[in-house]
Amino acid sequence: MQACTALAFNLRRKTEFLVALADYSVKCFDTETQELVSWMRGHDSSVSSISVHGSGRYAITTSTDTAQLWDLDTFQRKRKLNVRQSVGIQQVFFLPLSNTILSCFKDNSVFAWEFDTLHCKYQLPTAVEGSALHYKVFAVTRDGRIFVAGGKSNHLHLWCLESKQLVRIIQMPTEVRAVRHLEFLPDSFDGGSNQVLGVLSQDNIMRFISIETYKILFVIGSHEEGISTAAISPNGRYIASVMENGSLNLYSVQALTQEVNKPPPPLFKVVEDWPKCKSEANKLTRRVTSGRSEQPWKSKGSKIHTRLLKVQMNAPLENKENELPGGLNKKRLQALLKGYGEYPAKYRMFVWRSLLQLPENHLAFSSLIDKGTHSAFVNIQNEYPLKSRKLLRVLQRTLSALAHWSAIFGETPYIPLLAFPFVKLFQNNQLICFEVVATVVVNFCQHWFEYFPNPPVNILSMMENILAHHDKELLQHLIKYSVTSQVYAWPLLETLFSEVLTREEWLKVFDNIFSNHPSYFLMIVVAYIICSRAPLLLCNQSQDFEYFFHHRNNLDINTVIKRAYHLMETTPPDIHPQRVLDDFMPLTKGQYPVFNKYPKFIVDYQTQERERIRQDEIEYLRERQLVHELEAKAQERKAEDEAFYRKQELLREAEEQRRKMVLEEEEKLAERRRRLAAVRRELKVKELQFLDASRRRFLKYQQDWRQTELKRLDDDIARKASMREQETAATVQDIEVRQMELESQRQLFEQRLIKDQEAITQEMREEMDERQRKADLEDHIVQRWIETDREERQKAQMVAEENLAKAEQKCIDHEWRLQALYKLRSDDEDREKRYEEIAKLLHDNRVKEAELLKAMREAEEKKWEEVTWRKAQLEEEQKAAAAADKHRKQFLEDEMNDALELAEKLQREDGYFERLRDLKSRRAERGVEFQQVPKSANICLNDLCASQSSSHTSLAGRQELARQEWELMAEVRQLRQKLTARAQTRRPPAHISPTRWTT
Numbered sequence: 001m002q003a004c005t006a007l008a009f010n011l012r013r014k015t016e017f018l019v020a021l022a023d024y025s026v027k028c029f030d031t032e033t034q035e036l037v038s039w040m041r042g043h044d045s046s047v048s049s050i051s052v053h054g055s056g057r058y059a060i061t062t063s064t065d066t067a068q069l070w071d072l073d074t075f076q077r078k079r080k081l082n083v084r085q086s087v088g089i090q091q092v093f094f095l096p097l098s099n100t101i102l103s104c105f106k107d108n109s110v111f112a113w114e115f116d117t118l119h120c121k122y123q124l125p126t127a128v129e130g131s132a133l134h135y136k137v138f139a140v141t142r143d144g145r146i147f148v149a150g151g152k153s154n155h156l157h158l159w160c161l162e163s164k165q166l167v168r169i170i171q172m173p174t175e176v177r178a179v180r181h182l183e184f185l186p187d188s189f190d191g192g193s194n195q196v197l198g199v200l201s202q203d204n205i206m207r208f209i210s211i212e213t214y215k216i217l218f219v220i221g222s223h224e225e226g227i228s229t230a231a232i233s234p235n236g237r238y239i240a241s242v243m244e245n246g247s248l249n250l251y252s253v254q255a256l257t258q259e260v261n262k263p264p265p266p267l268f269k270v271v272e273d274w275p276k277c278k279s280e281a282n283k284l285t286r287r288v289t290s291g292r293s294e295q296p297w298k299s300k301g302s303k304i305h306t307r308l309l310k311v312q313m314n315a316p317l318e319n320k321e322n323e324l325p326g327g328l329n330k331k332r333l334q335a336l337l338k339g340y341g342e343y344p345a346k347y348r349m350f351v352w353r354s355l356l357q358l359p360e361n362h363l364a365f366s367s368l369i370d371k372g373t374h375s376a377f378v379n380i381q382n383e384y385p386l387k388s389r390k391l392l393r394v395l396q397r398t399l400s401a402l403a404h405w406s407a408i409f410g411e412t413p414y415i416p417l418l419a420f421p422f423v424k425l426f427q428n429n430q431l432i433c434f435e436v437v438a439t440v441v442v443n444f445c446q447h448w449f450e451y452f453p454n455p456p457v458n459i460l461s462m463m464e465n466i467l468a469h470h471d472k473e474l475l476q477h478l479i480k481y482s483v484t485s486q487v488y489a490w491p492l493l494e495t496l497f498s499e500v501l502t503r504e505e506w507l508k509v510f511d512n513i514f515s516n517h518p519s520y521f522l523m524i525v526v527a528y529i530i531c532s533r534a535p536l537l538l539c540n541q542s543q544d545f546e547y548f549f550h551h552r553n554n555l556d557i558n559t560v561i562k563r564a565y566h567l568m569e570t571t572p573p574d575i576h577p578q579r580v581l582d583d584f585m586p587l588t589k590g591q592y593p594v595f596n597k598y599p600k601f602i603v604d605y606q607t608q609e610r611e612r613i614r615q616d617e618i619e620y621l622r623e624r625q626l627v628h629e630l631e632a633k634a635q636e637r638k639a640e641d642e643a644f645y646r647k648q649e650l651l652r653e654a655e656e657q658r659r660k661m662v663l664e665e666e667e668k669l670a671e672r673r674r675r676l677a678a679v680r681r682e683l684k685v686k687e688l689q690f691l692d693a694s695r696r697r698f699l700k701y702q703q704d705w706r707q708t709e710l711k712r713l714d715d716d717i718a719r720k721a722s723m724r725e726q727e728t729a730a731t732v733q734d735i736e737v738r739q740m741e742l743e744s745q746r747q748l749f750e751q752r753l754i755k756d757q758e759a760i761t762q763e764m765r766e767e768m769d770e771r772q773r774k775a776d777l778e779d780h781i782v783q784r785w786i787e788t789d790r791e792e793r794q795k796a797q798m799v800a801e802e803n804l805a806k807a808e809q810k811c812i813d814h815e816w817r818l819q820a821l822y823k824l825r826s827d828d829e830d831r832e833k834r835y836e837e838i839a840k841l842l843h844d845n846r847v848k849e850a851e852l853l854k855a856m857r858e859a860e861e862k863k864w865e866e867v868t869w870r871k872a873q874l875e876e877e878q879k880a881a882a883a884a885d886k887h888r889k890q891f892l893e894d895e896m897n898d899a900l901e902l903a904e905k906l907q908r909e910d911g912y913f914e915r916l917r918d919l920k921s922r923r924a925e926r927g928v929e930f931q932q933v934p935k936s937a938n939i940c941l942n943d944l945c946a947s948q949s950s951s952h953t954s955l956a957g958r959q960e961l962a963r964q965e966w967e968l969m970a971e972v973r974q975l976r977q978k979l980t981a982r983a984q985t986r987r988p989p990a991h992i993s994p995t996r997w998t999t
Contacts, residue, residue, distance in 0.1 A: 005046045011072055012056035012366065018072075020047035026061055028075065038075035042068055051093035053115075055431050056362055060092050060101065067092035067103065069118075079118055090135060095144040095161075099350065104149070108135050112161070114346065116428070121346075122164055133157070139182035141194040146211070148197060150179030156199070158211065170214060172288050176201040181229060185253065186236035198232065204244060206230055207288075208257075214288050218256040220249075324354040334515050341558060342508040349426075355514045357586035358435045364591050365401065365431045374403035376410040384416055394430060395423045401434050402441075406595040408449055409441075414494040418445075421498045421506065439587055440496075442595065444513065444521045446581050448493075458580075459493070459522065460485035465575045466526045470567060474533045483545045488536075491549040492525045499550055500528075505557040512561050518584060519577035520568060527563035531555060782863070789856060793849075800845050808838065 002021035009017045015032045024046060028037040045063040052059045058078075059070045067081040067089055081103065083089060088106040095102055099115035110124040124147075133153040140147050140161075147159040154176040158168040172179075179201055184194035185208060196217060200206040204226025208217045220241065221227035230241040239251040324330055333351060337343065343351045377399045386392040398419055403410035419437045426433035441448075448456040464485045468475045478488060491499070497506055513521050529536070532548070532555060539545055573579060587593060811834050818830055 006048060006050045006061075008050035008052050008059060010052050010056055011059075012362065014363070014366070016072075018050050018052075018059060020050060020061065022046060024063075026050070026070075028072070040070060040075055040077070042077055042080070049091050049093065053094050054097060054360065055429055057429070058094075058115075060094065062089055062092045064088045091138055093138075093140075095140055096142050098144050100144070102138075102140070102147070104135055104138055106134070108133075110135075110147075110149075110159075116349065117346075124159055124164055125166075137179055137182045139184055139197065141184050142186060143193050145193060148182055148184075148211075150182055150199070152178045154179075154201075156182075156197075168211070170209070170211070170288055172199060172201070172207070172209075173216075175203060176207075178202040181206075183230070183232055185232055186234060198230065198239075200227060200230060204228070206241070209288050216288060220251055220256070324357065328354045330355070330515070337511060337515050341561070342511045345507075348507065348511070349432075352436070352510075352514055353432065356436060356439045358432060358439065359587050359589040360431060360435070361587075361590060361592060362431060365434055368401040368404045368434075369397060369430075371404045372400070373397075374400040374410050376403055380416065384420075391424060391427055394427045394433070395420060397430060398423050398434050398437060402437065405438065405592055408452065408595070411453070412449070413453075417495045417498070421496055435587060438592065442587070442593070443582075443584050444518045446518060455486050455490045455494075459577075460489055462575065462577050462580065463489050463522055463526055466523070466567065466571055466577075467529060469571065469575060470526070471530050471533060474530065474536060477537055478545075481540060481542065481545070483542065487542070487545055488529055488549055489525055491546075492528060497528075500552055501557065502552070508557060509561065512564070516568070517578055518581045520564060522577045522581075523567045523571070524560060524564040527560045527567055528555070531560050531563055778867075786860070793852070793856075796852075797849070804838075804841060804845070807841065811837065 002023050004019055005022060006020035007017065008019075011017065011028075013030075015030050016028055016037055017031065018026060018028055020026050024041070024043040026040040026043075026047060028040070029035070030037050040061075043061065043063045043066065045065055047061045047063050049062045050059055051062070057072050059072055061068050061070065065083070065088065068077050069079040069081075070076070071078050081089075081092065083105065087109075090104040090106055092101065092103040094100070094115070095112075100121065101113040101115055101118075103111045103113065105111075108126070112121040112123070113119065114121050133155055134151040135149040135157075136151040138147065138149050145160065145162055147161050149157045149159070154172040154174070156170040156172065156179065157166055158170065159165070160167045176199070179199055181198075181200035183198045185196035185198060186194060187196065195210055195212050196208055197211055198206055198208050203223065205219060205221045205223070206227050207219050209215065210217055220230075220239065221243075226244045227241045228244050230239060232239050237253055239253060241249050241251070243249055324333075328351065333343075333355070342348075373396060377396050380396050380399065381392055384392075384395070386395070395416065399409070399416060402415065402419070409415050418441070422433055422436050422440070426436060447458055451457050464475070478484075497509055501509060509524060513524065532553060535548065535553070536545070539548065815830050815834060
C-alpha cells in the first residue's frame with residue numbers, strides 16, 4: 001500500500017529484486033514465492049535510485065541527504081555517506097566492471113571511491129568556464145571510461161575517467177532545453193566502449209546520437225505521444241519506454257537503424273594537414289546535427305586520408321594477446337612490475353582480475369553454491385579450526401563449489417591449503433575468490449592430478465632437473481640425507497608459499513606469478529630453494545628439512561623473484577617447464593570449463609568406496625538404531641507395567657490419605673472461620689478507635705495552626721509599626737541634614753560664581769593686552785621680512801654675478817684650448833660665439849630677476865590687503881560683542897528682578913524671607929558683578945530656595961532638590977564652555993602668519 005520510488009534487479013539471487021517505497025524504506029521480494037525477503041530502513045527521505053554491484057551482492061541506495069551501502073546477503077548496512085545539509089546528493093552508483101563508486105552532488109562535484117576501502121580515489125575538476133550546467137542525470141559506458149553528465153541545458157559534458165579531464169562538450173539541437181535521462185546503447189562490436197547515447201529531453205522525445213560523429217542516428221517518441229521514461233536491454237537490442245498516456249512501447253533497435261550494428265572503423269588512420277584549434281572552447285564543443293556532423297574547427301583545405309596499414313601477421317596476434325580487460329596491457333604491466341617489483345596495493349585486486357581475465361559467471365557460480373555444502377567438507381571445522389566464523393563459512397562454500405565443479409577437489413586433501421590464501425584475500429567477494437582459485441588450479445597447477453592420489457611426480461621431477469642444472473651441489477646434499485622433492489618442493493607448491501612468506505611477500509610473489517607464464521611458478525619454487533642453500537647445507541636431519549619448508553625463514557623475497565627471472569632465461573629448453581606446461585588460458589564465460597585432467601577411475605573408485613563406506617555406516621547405524629529402539633520398547637513396556645501396578649497402589653493409598661486430609665481440612669476451615677470472625681470484630685473496633693483518634697488529632701492540629709497564624713500576624717504588625725517609626729525618624733533626620741548641606745552648597749556656589757566672574761574679566765583684559773602685543777609683533781615681523789627679502793635678492797644677484805664670472809673663466813679656458821687646436825684660423829668665430837652666450841645669459845638673468853620682483857610685489861599687496869580685511873573684521877566683532885554684552889546684562893537684570901519678586905511672594909511665611917532680603921541687598925552692593933551672573937543661574941537659585949521650603953512637607957522634595965542641584969551645576973559648566981569658546985573666536989586666525997603664535 002505504498003508508492004514505489006525506485007526499482008533494482010540483477011541481484012545475486014536472480015529471483016529477488018529491490019523496491020524503494022514512499023515511506024523511505026527498501027524492501028526485497030522474491031518473484032517465485034511472492035514473499036517479502038527483507039526490510040531495510042535507514043533513510044530520512046525518499047530513495048531516488050538503487051545501484052547494484054556487478055556481483056549482485058551489494059547495493060547502494062541514494063536519497064537527497066545520504067547514500068547507504070547494503071550487503072544483500074545479510075541485508076545489513078555496511079557504510080553510510082553523509083554530506084553537508086547545503087550540498088545535496090544527485091546520484092551514487094557503481095561503475096560497471098570495476099570496484100569504483102561514483103558519487104555526484106548538486107554542486108556539480110563528482111567523487112570516485114574505492115569500493116574495498118571506501119577511500120576517495122579522485123575528484124573530477126571543475127568544468128571549463130562558460131559551459132557550466134547543473135548536473136541532474138548521468139550515464140557511464142560499460143567499460144567505465146566515459147562519463148556523461150547533463151542537466152538544465154542543451155549541453156552534455158563528456159568526461160574521461162582515466163585522465164580525469166573534460167574531453168568534449170556536446171550541444172544538442174535548439175529544441176532541447178533540458179535533459180531528463182541519459183543512457184548508452186550497448187553494442188556487440190564496441191567492446192564496452194559504447195558510442196551511441198540516448199538523450200531524453202524535456203519535450204519527451206528521446207534522441208540517440210553518436211558521440212564520435214555527433215549526429216542523430218534515430219529518434220523515438222513525438223510531441224503527440226511523448227516518453228515519460230525509458231530503459232535499454234543489456235544486449236542493446238530493445239528499448240522499453242513508458243509513454244505519457246500510460247502505455248508501454250517496446251522498440252527494436254535493429255529496425256530503427258542499421259548504422260548502430262556496423263563493424264568498427266579501421267584502427268589505423270593517417271591524418272594530414274590538421275590545423276590547430278584557436279581556442280579551448282572550439283576543441284571541446286561539438287554540435288549535434290541530424291545529418292553529417294558539424295566541425296567548425298575543421299578548415300576547408302584540410303584533408304583526412306584513412307587507409308589500412310600492412311603489418312606483419314604476428315603483430316595483431318601479439319597485441320590481442322597482450323590486451324587485457326579493463327583497458328590494461330600485459331606488456332606495460334610487466335614493465336611496471338619489473339620497475340617497482342610489485343603492483344600498487346590500491347589497484348592490485350583490479351590488476352589481478354584483469355591478468356587472470358575472470359569471466360564473473362554469476363549464474364554458473366550461483367548454481368554451484370545452490371548445490372549446498374559438499375559432503376567432503378561438512379566437518380571441515382574439525383580439521384581446520386578457524387577463529388573467524390565468516391572466514392570458515394567462506395572457505396567451506398568455496399571448497400564445496402570446487403568439489404561440485406570437479407569431483408577431484410572433493411578428494412584432494414591439500415585443496416584447502418591451496419585455496420585458503422585466496423579465500424582470506426577475497427572473503428568479501430566469493431565469486432572472485434572461486435574464479436581466482438579455479439584459474440590458479442587450471443593454469444598454474446597443470447599436471448598436478450595425473451598421479452592422484454600421489455603428489456605430482458612429473459612436476460617434482462622437472463623441478464629436480466632444474467635444481468640439478470643450476471645447483472648440483474645443493475641437490476647432492478639433499479640426496480645425501482634422503483630429502484626428496486616431496487620434502488623440499490611439494491610443501492611450497494601445495495600451500496602456494498603461504499606457510500613460508502608473510503602477507504606482503506606473498507602478494508609480491510603472486511604479482512609476478514600472475515604476470516608471467518605458468519612455468520614461472522615452478523621457477524620461483526626452485527629459486528626459493530637455491531636462495532636458501534646456505535641454511536640448507538647446514539641441515540643434516542630430515543626433521544630440520546621438513547621444519548624449514550613449513551615455516552618462515554629470513555630470506556629476501558626480492559632476491560628470490562630476481563633469481564626466478566634468471567632461471568626462466570637461463571634454463572635449457574629441454575628441461576624448461578615451458579616445454580611441458582601450456583600457455584595461460586582464462587576461464588570460459590557463461591559456463592566454467594570441464595576439469596577432468598586426473599585419473600578418473602581412481603577418483604571414481606575412491607568416491608565409490610567412500611560412498612559404499614558411507615552406505616555401510618548408514619546401514620550399520622540404522623540396524624543399531626533398530627536394536628536400540630527394540631530394547632528401548634521392551635524396557636519401556638516393562639517399566640509401563642511396573643508403573644501401572646505401582647500407580648494403582650499409590651492411587652489407593654492416596655485416596656485414603658485424601659479422605660483423611662479432607663476431614664482435617666474441614667475442621668481447620670471451621671476453626672479458621674471462627675478466628676476470622678474474631679479478627680474482623682477486632683479490626684472493626686480498631687478502625688473506630690483510629691477514626692476517633694484521627695478526628696481528635698485533626699481538631700488539635702487546627703487549633704494549633706490558628707494560634708500560630710494569629711501569633712505570626714501580631715508579630716508582623718508589631719514589626720511593621722516599629723519599622724515605620726524608624727523610617728519616619730530617619731527621614732526627618734535626613735531632611736534636616738540635607739537642608740544644612742543645601743545651605744552650605746548654596747553659599748559655596750555664590751562664592752564660586754563671583755570668583756568665576758572676576759577670573760573671566762581678568763582673562764578678557766589679558767586677552768586684549770596680548771592681542772595688542774601680537775599685532776605690534778606682527779608689524780615688526782613684516783618689516784623684518786621685507787628687509788630680509790631685500791638682502792636675499794641682493795645676495796642672489798651677487799651669486800649670479802659670481803656664477804657668470806666662473807662661466808666666463810671656463811669659456812676663456814676652452815677658447816685657449818680651441819685656439820691651440822685650430823690655431824689662429826678660428827679665433828674670430830669663437831670670440832663671436834662666446835659673446836652671444838654671455839648676452840643670452842645676461843638676458844635670462846634679467847628676465848628671472850624681473851619675474852621674482854613682480855611675484856614679491858604681488859605677495860606683498862595680498863598680505864596688506866589681508867591685514868586690512870582682518871582688522872576691519874576684528875572691529876566688527878568687537879562692536880557685536882559689546883552690543884551682545886549690553887543686551888545680555890539688561891536681560892539678566894530684568895529676569896533676576898522678576899525671579900526675586902516671585903520668590904518673595906511664595907516664601908513670605910517661610911523662615912527664608914530674611915535671607916532673601918539679605919541676598920537682595922548684597923546684590924545691590926555688588927552691582928555689576930552680580931548682574932553678570934546668567935539668568936539661568938539666578939532662576940536655579942530661586943528654584944533651589946523654593947525646593948528647600950517645600951521639602952518640609954513631603955519626602956518627594958528631596959528628590960526634586962537633588963535633580964535641580966545637578967541641573968544647576970550643568971548650566972554652570974555650559975556657561976564656562978561658552979565663555980571659553982567666545983574667547984577663542986575673538987582670537988585672530990592662525991593663517992595670517994604661521995610664526996605669530998610660536999614667537
